Amino acid sequence: MLALQPDLVVRSWGGPWDAAQVYGRFGVPVLQIDGAPSFDGARAMLLSAADTLGHPERGAIIARDLDLRLARLAAAPAPADANVLYLTAGGAVAGRGTMMDALIQAAGGRNLRDAESWEVLPLETLVQTPPALIALGFFDHGRTAMNAWTPGRHPALRRALAEAHTVSLSPAAISCEAWFAIDAAEAIAAALRAP
Amino acid sequence: MSARVSIGLAAAGVVALFAALWLGPTPLANPFAGDEATRTIVWEIRFPRALVAWIVGAALGLTGAALQGLLRNPLADAGVLGLSGFAALGAVLAFAFGVATLAPLGAILFAFAAALVVTMLGWRTRGPASLVLIGVGLSSFAGGLIALALNLAPNPGALSDLVNWTLGSVEGRSMEHVLLAGGLLLAGAALIFAAGRGLQALTLGEEAAAAIGANLTRTRTLVVLGAAACTGGATAAAGVIGFVGIAAPHLVRALAGHDPARLLLPSALAGGALLVSADIVVRLLPTDAELKLGVAAALIGGPVFALIAARLASRGGDQ
Numbered sequence: 001m002l003a004l005q006p007d008l009v010v011r012s013w014g015g016p017w018d019a020a021q022v023y024g025r026f027g028v029p030v031l032q033i034d035g036a037p038s039f040d041g042a043r044a045m046l047l048s049a050a051d052t053l054g055h056p057e058r059g060a061i062i063a064r065d066l067d068l069r070l071a072r073l074a075a076a077p078a079p080a081d082a083n084v085l086y087l088t089a090g091g092a093v094a095g096r097g098t099m100m101d102a103l104i105q106a107a108g109g110r111n112l113r114d115a116e117s118w119e120v121l122p123l124e125t126l127v128q129t130p131p132a133l134i135a136l137g138f139f140d141h142g143r144t145a146m147n148a149w150t151p152g153r154h155p156a157l158r159r160a161l162a163e164a165h166t167v168s169l170s171p172a173a174i175s176c177e178a179w180f181a182i183d184a185a186e187a188i189a190a191a192l193r194a195p
Numbered sequence: 196m197s198a199r200v201s202i203g204l205a206a207a208g209v210v211a212l213f214a215a216l217w218l219g220p221t222p223l224a225n226p227f228a229g230d231e232a233t234r235t236i237v238w239e240i241r242f243p244r245a246l247v248a249w250i251v252g253a254a255l256g257l258t259g260a261a262l263q264g265l266l267r268n269p270l271a272d273a274g275v276l277g278l279s280g281f282a283a284l285g286a287v288l289a290f291a292f293g294v295a296t297l298a299p300l301g302a303i304l305f306a307f308a309a310a311l312v313v314t315m316l317g318w319r320t321r322g323p324a325s326l327v328l329i330g331v332g333l334s335s336f337a338g339g340l341i342a343l344a345l346n347l348a349p350n351p352g353a354l355s356d357l358v359n360w361t362l363g364s365v366e367g368r369s370m371e372h373v374l375l376a377g378g379l380l381l382a383g384a385a386l387i388f389a390a391g392r393g394l395q396a397l398t399l400g401e402e403a404a405a406a407i408g409a410n411l412t413r414t415r416t417l418v419v420l421g422a423a424a425c426t427g428g429a430t431a432a433a434g435v436i437g438f439v440g441i442a443a444p445h446l447v448r449a450l451a452g453h454d455p456a457r458l459l460l461p462s463a464l465a466g467g468a469l470l471v472s473a474d475i476v477v478r479l480l481p482t483d484a485e486l487k488l489g490v491a492a493a494l495i496g497g498p499v500f501a502l503i504a505a506r507l508a509s510r511g512g513d514q
Contacts, residue, residue, distance in 0.1 A: 013351060090356065091367065095483075119484040123367060124221040127235045151367035156239040 002026055008052070012176075035177030038102045039070060042179045066179050073106050073185060079192040081132035084109035088137040091121045091151035099177035100135075106182070107189035109133065121151045126160055134166045135188050137174050167191035197457040200450045204464035208249060211471040215245035219478050239369070247368040248474040248488070249467040250376045251433045252443070254383065254425035256466020257459055259440030261387045264394040264455025265418045266323040272440030273426040276326065276419065277333025279437070281309035282430035283361060284337040290357050291344040298360075299375060299431035306427030309333050310419045323401075326415075363436035363489020365474055372432040379428025384463070386421030390414045391456035398455065436489040438496040439466045445500065469496075 001009065001023070009023055010031045016022050020030040031052045036042040043063050050059020084107070086100040087093050094100030095113040104111045112131045113119070139152070151157055167190075173183035216226045216237050226237045255273065262271040273279040285305025289298035316329050341361070348354035365372075393414025396404035405411055429436070443466035444458055451461040470492065477491045 115483045117483070120366060122220060123240050124219060124236050127240070128221050128232050154240070154367050154369050156235050156369075159235075 002028070010049075035099065037097050037099055037177065039066065039106060039179070039182070042099070042177065042181065043067075046179045062179060066182055069182050069186065070106055073108065073189050076108055076189060076193070079108055079132070082108060082110045082192065083112045083129075083131040084133045084135060084188060084192070085112040085126065085131040086135045086137065087121060087152075089139045089150065089152045092118050093121050094118055099181050100174070103181050103185035104135070104188060106185040107192060109188060109192055121157070123151055123154060123156055127156060130160065130164060132165060133188065133191055134161065134164050135184070135191075136161075136166055136168045138171055140168060165191070165194075197451045197454075197461060200447060200461045201464055204447070204461055204468060208464055208468040208471065211468050211475070212245050212249060215248070215471055215475050216241050218475050240367075243369045243373050244365050244367070245471055245474065246373045247365045247376060247432050248470045250373065250380050251365065251429040251436060252439050252470025253463040253467035254376065254380045254429040255436065255440040256443030256469070257380075257384060257387060257463035258422040258425045258429075259442075259466070260444040260455065260458045260462035261390070261394065261418045262422055262440075263444050264397065264458065265390075265415060266327055267397065268323065268327060269445070270441060271327070272437075273422055274334060274437060274440070276313050276330035276422065277309045277337060278306050278313075278330075278419075278423050278426040279430060279435065279440075280334040280337030280341075282306040282427050283435045284340050286360065286430065286434070287341050287344045287357055290353065290360065291347070295356065302431040303379065303424075303427035305337075306423040306430065307420070309337075310423030314416050314419045359487070360434045361489075362487035363434040363492070364485075364487045365433050366485060366488075368432065376428040376432035379424045379431075383421040383424030383426075383428070386417045386424065387459060390417035390421070391459065394418070394455040394459075398453070434489060436470070436492055438493050438500070439470055442496045442500045443469060445504070 006028060008029050008031055009019070010033060011019055012033050020032060023030050029052075031049060033045065033049060036045050043066055046066075047056070047059045047063055050056050050062075084104045085093060086104060093113050094104075095111065095115040095117050097116050098118060101111045101113075109132075112125075112129065167187055169184045169187055173180055173187075217223065219236070219241055221236060223233060223236065226233065226241075228234075258278075259272040262273065262276060263269055265271075266275070268275070273282075282302040282305055285301030285303070285308075286298040288305075289295050289301040312333060313326060313329055316325075345354065345357055348357060390413070393404070393409050393411065396407060396409035397411070397414065399407070401411060444462040446469070447461040447465045448458060451458055470488070473491050473495055474488055476495070477486050477488055480486055
């Protein structure tokens with residue numbers, strides 16, 4: 001890294017846990033991009049990154065667009081049944097304190113999982129309390145095939161998915177917890193209000 | 196005595212399986228109610244899960260009893276011969292190379308590969324101590340390669356898959372896993388029970404056993420291949436679950452005696468009942484994320500095993 005003599009290191013994960021200090025000792029500034037559990041956090045991260053990269057005006061334009069789209073979602077009429085479950089092909093569901101929870105709320109939905117953070121899909125809960133909408137992440141992008149033990153392969157889940165109202169979210173919108181998750185929020189909002 | 200113990204342990208297993216249908220995170224007033232949600236929860240989610248737990252526990256218990264008899268070592272189990280380490284490695288490599296659907300097959304094939312190496316080297320070296328040393332070497336090698344796969348994981352998602360799998364779980368298992376692990380348990384049990392007489396003869400020591408006509412090479416081959424089938428199936432279905440293989444034979448030895456052949460069935464039944472019970476505990480714990488069965492088995496089994504060992508030692512026995 002030092003041999004490349006970078007002006008700036010943009011990092012997310014991997015490498016030393018104290019990368020900022022390590023690179024800082026050698027005079028290399030580090031822009032740490034972390035996942036944000038809310039649109040407020042994502043907006044702040046966006047502006048900070050744009051500033052550090054020397055393009056504050058571009059960051060401001062994207063932030064204004066984000067604000068506009070969030071306001072449009074907030075103004076939309078409430079859906080009749082708003083229970084939403086976000087499920088990945090690996091069998092993880094999102095609870096409180098995650099960007100997925102934030103985008104479900106932004107879409108006018110109510111996250112069926114009220115526990116904190118991520119957890120493995122509770123199959124029994126899904127069977128007993130089916131959500132109005134299941135938002136699917138990475139189901140059509142090879143994740144189903146990634147794990148032979150994932151609950152995503154369970155026959156009970158496959159049947160539940162066949163009978164449920166689902167929306168497949170674009171991996172580009174949900175791969176990272178950032179401002180572009182607004183695309184996924186809009187997809188959920190549209191699916192919740194679809195006839 | 197052994198028959199009565201087996202009947203008792205089989206009954207305990209049935210009770211545990213029945214309890215597993217009833218108890219779970221979703222309270223059910225009547226698990227045999229006819230509504231669709233209850234039928235799905237009980238027969239499609241809880242029943243296969245409990246069956247997989249029983250089969251995996253039985254496979255590990257049977258393997259532990261057979262290997263403790265073969266190696267005349269009370270601390271032996273599939274881990275000592277490197278079988279579970281290699282089974283884990285087979286699955287981890289499948290994860291690491293992005294073909295995780297082949298992970299169960301990888302676990303089974305690598306368990307048999309380890310068995311082949313142990314058996315071939317065992318033919319040359321004879322002696323249980325050499326087999327243990329070969330197994331420990333294989334186990335360490337497999338552990339190193341698993342650590343390497345974790346080290347080189349391409350992204351946090353893959354790392355999470357690898358780590359979660361190595362913790363062992365029967366969550367979300369279906370009849371597909373029952374058939375996989377059950378079939379291999381049957382095959383492995385057939386091989387191990389066929390070695391029963393040889394295991395009995397081995398209690399006299401290798402030389403005496405050979406002197407009375409026991410075919411030690413056949414016994415070793417049958418036990419090691421049977422253990423590979425059981426371990427491969429168990430690991431393929433549930434990931435890495437330790438401790439049951441060591442603990443189950445010890446739990447039943449006081450009741451069923453020290454004859455390795457007579458310990459096989461009770462150990463399998465005890466392992467099955469033990470793991471189903473541990474899985475019930477896991478499901479009922481009020482945690483946000485379910486505790487992994489492999490973790491729970493070690494947390495429950497470790498202290499229990501230490502207590503049993505201490506009690507046996509105080510009575511002057513160490514077997």
